[in-house]
Amino acid sequence: MQPRTAILLLVLLAALPPVAAVFDQSFYISVASRILIFALAATSLNLVLGYGGMLSFGHAAFFGTGAYTVAILAQHGVHSAWLAWPLAMLVSALIAWPVGAISLRTRGVYFIMITLAFAQMIYYVFVSLKTYGGDDGLTLAERSSIGLGVDVKGDAHFYYACLAVLALAIVLLARLRRSPFGHALEAVKLNETRAEAIGFPVYRIKLVCFILAAAFAGLAGALIANQNNFVSPGLMHWTQSGMLMVMIIVGGLGHLFGGLIGAAFLLLLEEILSAHTEHWQLALGVILLGIVLFAPHGLARSARRSATPA
């Protein structure tokens, strides 16, 4: 995507709250915030899966960990976003460290299974954590406060906070993929053996990528906790990891905007279909099947291809 297109997209997204207000459809601001948050989570998975080629099936664990970090801090009276959100990133990264260090010793199907197993372990830890709601989850006393005149208790302000965070994450990812680390990551993804043989510390590159992605999943978790005013172990269930995967596969693996496109597509479809039928998941399944068959490289790339026929 050209920088001009990206800026246009940003302007359009920024115009959403006033437009929604004019048409008296403020409900959609909250839907849009949810999309942006899942876009961030899916983008962080894209770093591991799309750019790093690591089939991590436990990414929601880091998403949920970030959410719980914010909720638990709120329980103890810490509401500052400047404290809680970076801490959510840090805690997710700290948990990802040993998980990655062990999982990355394995390959292929074993890697998928071991990341899934770790994620389910973390899920059950929070299920059994009675102090913080256990199975029932935990309600946030109030949203994080940003200060600087931003009142995230209002949906529009919170939406802008989400948009700013997502835009920042995408800029960082855009920088990263052109950096030496991005090239090294690509080398590892394309040919791990040769990458090692020309001198890349393959294991460390993968681990750094894994931890970094977990940190951004944790940041998305911090946002979803604020969005819902509620956290529950369901956030880190394996089906949640699966949904993030579907988002970037639909959106575009290894595409800068794959996470955003996938999250928008899936959540909007869910919104529209569920308004018409209670069997919306069946319809969703058929549509996803169609995408895998007819746009196997994701919507982002298909859109570009039809725009510029090669």
Add this chain to the structure above:
Amino acid sequence: MNQASASSASVVRGATLRVRGLHKRFGGIAAVDGVDLEIEAGELHALIGPNGAGKSTLVNLLAGAIAADGGAILLDGTEIGPLPMHQRVARGLTRSYQITSIFGALSVADNVALALQARSGATFSMWRPRGGALRGEVDEVLARVELSELAERVASRLAHGEQRKLELALALATGAHIFLLDEPLAGMGEQEGQAMIELIARLKGAATVLLIEHDMDAVFRLADRISVLVAGKVIATGTGAAIRANAQVQAAYLGDEAQGE
């Protein structure tokens, strides 16, 4: 590589590689069974032997792809046995592959740029773009292997002989001074083979080379010394003439082929 190593503190003309009592078993089979090798700085040392003699296992052990069961590998007198592959590369030892192993989805130039970048040590820098400074060095490496005109070609689209050259270019670009070349002539036609022999000949004296090769013509033309590996053991080491004359080698391996020359 010449320029790169010349710019470092000392002009490196290869390094010594000593192998002492190296062992590797796979189940009940001793693939490498007490191998000793002495390779001098700047020497082009060929390793020959029948299929299944353990040549590839030996290369994997030396490069660090697999761990030895026993014995020592000394690079300029320092034990490198416990080091992982990428740290051996950092110390100047790299390998090429018998079955071409390149980054097929990238351009030829980007392939080489990766190997140059790995050497630069800025692997974990995430913010600043990888500079165009590499471009000059890329051109230099591509010129050495005569691939300059194909710089922008996607590597997977290259002909087999060109891919073999890129395979060598990746090893050269690491700036190593010890090369383990695993059958660089594999699958090449007569003409391509000659070109590859020329390229390897240019390494002589500038770097230490352990050459594994089935093409006896190439081996006798290029090698300063030859070691013969049979059933995981080195049965003879010497100059081309000495190896041809060695009765044990003839019996075990060369047979009529050597006598006919």
